[in-house]
Amino acid sequence: MSTPSLLDAVRIVKENERVASDNYAEASRKVDHSRSKVLFEQLSEFEQYHFEKLSALEASLEKSGGFIPYEGKELKLPPIFEIRAAQEPDRKTIMQIISAALDLEEESEKAYSDLANRISDKHGREMFKRLAEExxxxxxxxxxxxxxxxxxxTWQYSQT
Incomplete structure (x- = not known):
C-alpha cells in the first residue's frame, strides 16, 4: 500500500469536512429544540469553514507548493442549556447522530494530528495542529x- 502524498491527504480531509458539514446540517433539521438546532448549525458552519480553508490550502499547494496561514476559529456555542430528553421525541435517532458525529470528529482529529507529524513546514505543522485541536x-x-x-x-454541554 502506498503512502498518500500531502496533496492527496489534504483532499481526503477536505472531503471529510464537507461530509461533516452536510451531516451536521442534516442533524439540525432532524432535532426539534431550537438550541439543539443552533448547536448543529454552528458545527456545520465550522466544518464548512475548515472545508474552505483546506480548499485554499489545496490550491496553494497545487500552484506553489506552499502553505497558507491558518488563524483558526472558535466554536461559538449557544449559551449553556438543558433540554429534557422528552422534548426530543426521537431520542434514538439523536443518539445515532451524535455517535456518528463523535466518530467523525475523532477520525478528523487523528488525521490532522498525523498530518502535523508528517509536515516539516512550520506553518503547515501549526495549521494541522490547530485543526486537530478544533x-x-x-x-x-x-x-x-x-x-x-x-x-x-437531558441534553447539555459545557463551554469548552
Whole structure:
C-alpha cells in the first residue's frame, strides 16, 4: 500500500469536512429544540469553514507548493442549556447522530494530528495542529451531550 502524498491527504480531509458539514446540517433539521438546532448549525458552519480553508490550502499547494496561514476559529456555542430528553421525541435517532458525529470528529482529529507529524513546514505543522485541536473541542462538546443524554436524560454541554 502506498503512502498518500500531502496533496492527496489534504483532499481526503477536505472531503471529510464537507461530509461533516452536510451531516451536521442534516442533524439540525432532524432535532426539534431550537438550541439543539443552533448547536448543529454552528458545527456545520465550522466544518464548512475548515472545508474552505483546506480548499485554499489545496490550491496553494497545487500552484506553489506552499502553505497558507491558518488563524483558526472558535466554536461559538449557544449559551449553556438543558433540554429534557422528552422534548426530543426521537431520542434514538439523536443518539445515532451524535455517535456518528463523535466518530467523525475523532477520525478528523487523528488525521490532522498525523498530518502535523508528517509536515516539516512550520506553518503547515501549526495549521494541522490547530485543526486537530478544533476537532478535539467539537469531540468534547458532543461527548458532553452524549453523556448527559445517556445518564441524565437531558441534553447539555459545557463551554469548552
Amino acid at each position: 476537532e478535539h473541542k467539537h469531540f468534547q462538546t458532543l461527548t458532553d451531550v452524549y453523556w448527559t443524554l445517556t445518564n441524565l436524560g
